[in-house]
Amino acid sequence: MIDEYFNGIIRDVNNVIADYIKGDIKQLYEASYYLFQAGGKRLRPLMLVCSSDLVGGERKRAVLAGASVEVLHTFTLIHDDIMDEDNLRRGMPTVHVKYGIPMAILAGDLLHAKAFQILNDALEGLESTLITKAIRMFTDAILVISEGQALDMQFEDRKSVTENEYLDMITRKTAKLFSTSTGLGALIGKATDEGVKKLEEFGLLLGISFQIVDDILGLTANEEELGKPLYSDIREGKKTILVVKALEIATEDEKKIILQNLGNRGATKEELRQTADLIKKYSLDYAYELADKYYKLAIDRLESIEWKNELAGKALKYIAEFTVKRRK
Numbered sequence: 001m002i003d004e005y006f007n008g009i010i011r012d013v014n015n016v017i018a019d020y021i022k023g024d025i026k027q028l029y030e031a032s033y034y035l036f037q038a039g040g041k042r043l044r045p046l047m048l049v050c051s052s053d054l055v056g057g058e059r060k061r062a063v064l065a066g067a068s069v070e071v072l073h074t075f076t077l078i079h080d081d082i083m084d085e086d087n088l089r090r091g092m093p094t095v096h097v098k099y100g101i102p103m104a105i106l107a108g109d110l111l112h113a114k115a116f117q118i119l120n121d122a123l124e125g126l127e128s129t130l131i132t133k134a135i136r137m138f139t140d141a142i143l144v145i146s147e148g149q150a151l152d153m154q155f156e157d158r159k160s161v162t163e164n165e166y167l168d169m170i171t172r173k174t175a176k177l178f179s180t181s182t183g184l185g186a187l188i189g190k191a192t193d194e195g196v197k198k199l200e201e202f203g204l205l206l207g208i209s210f211q212i213v214d215d216i217l218g219l220t221a222n223e224e225e226l227g228k229p230l231y232s233d234i235r236e237g238k239k240t241i242l243v244v245k246a247l248e249i250a251t252e253d254e255k256k257i258i259l260q261n262l263g264n265r266g267a268t269k270e271e272l273r274q275t276a277d278l279i280k281k282y283s284l285d286y287a288y289e290l291a292d293k294y295y296k297l298a299i300d301r302l303e304s305i306e307w308k309n310e311l312a313g314k315a316l317k318y319i320a321e322f323t324v325k326r327r328k
Helices: 002-020 025-036 045-056 059-086 095-099 101-123 130-156 164-189 193-220 241-249 252-261 269-303 312-325
Strands: none
Touching: 002 025, 002 059, 002 101, 002 164, 002 312, 025 059, 025 095, 025 101, 045 059, 045 164, 045 193, 045 312, 059 095, 059 101, 059 130, 095 101, 101 130, 130 164, 130 193, 164 193, 164 241, 193 241, 193 269, 193 312, 241 252, 241 269, 252 269, 269 312
16 A cells, blocks of 8 residues: 555656656756666655645645655755765766766756756745745755755864764755655645644654664665665765764774774775774664664654544655665
8 A cells, every 4th residue: 555655656756857857958958867767765755745645735736846856856966976976876877977077067957946946836826925935945955955065075074073063964964855855745735834843853853864874874785785885985984973983982993993994085995894894893783773763753753743644644654664774
């Protein structure tokens, strides 16, 4: 039942994206559409449409809004891959590797504009106050995500960051778009102010849990599962919660090994593996516990909301459970 429900949403969102991301400048639109063809979980549009369904919203409007969020998310991935110098995304060459950096930047810019175009169509006919709130919510997400990305990059140049700094960064970089997805779904579904707030909080807490699990997978999954090179977070010097915790409690000699290879793009696979093993030794259990903590808080928020659609509520719970138990 839930699988059919999800498949219907994903099909409709994919059709909207295909309809909007096309034009007569062939290479530009090929580059812009490229990552959508590589698959992806479509978590954010699923969360948005489920949130709208949960409060009794209009499906067609929610699907359009869900597509706009996915297009925005893909824009951030293209530019992130350029900044991080990543060569693989979802098991395929990244956009800048396949089409070149200038075309990849343009593709990201185009998707940024397309996200607003699709959102505009999703909001057409709603009362002006709701449109204003929705545009503000969407725009705020872009601003906050940009801040999170900047913090993530700045942390690469620091020897250590605190857990609170890490949580602030992932809240901005990752969780904010989860929050925007659930909040926007509730908003255009005409939920009460309290309903919108609680669904935003659900998305934010779940987004934090999602990123912690993502950081864990960066050290525990294989390249096929990840869709990108193993240990790329270590090579890029990412200050994940696992690194933060390991640097707090490792011995001085172990800290030296971690810091020597963290951000060292010339490190060998063996050096990266040794570093990953040290980090996991001190932080893996803690990271899982932290992810579980935010998952449980998210579920508490979801269960405090009045469900007008039982299937949508169960679907959101399923997404939350998948977030903490996924392997890729």
